[in-house]
Amino acid sequence: xxxxxxxxxxxxxxxxxxxxxxxxxxxxxxxxxxxxxxxxxxxxxxxxxxxxx
Numbered sequence: 001x002x003x004x005x006x007x008x009x010x011x012x013x014x015x016x017x018x019x020x021x022x023x024x025x026x027x028x029x030x031x032x033x034x035x036x037x038x039x040x041x042x043x044x045x046x047x048x049x050x051x052x053x
Contacts, residue, residue, distance in 0.1 A: 023031050 023034075026034075
């Protein structure tokens with residue numbers, strides 16, 4: 001009977017969804033804008049062929 005008590009106790013808890021933080025909380029356009037800035041910074045202004053290729 002202990003299993004029945006545990007099941008009843010678990011169903012009384014509300015389902016908890018994780019809160020959205022960081023990029024997940026932003027709208028898609030803002031995510032794209034920030035990610036684009038990171039790519040440009042790491043590649044020196046965009047993705048272009050280098051002299052050593």
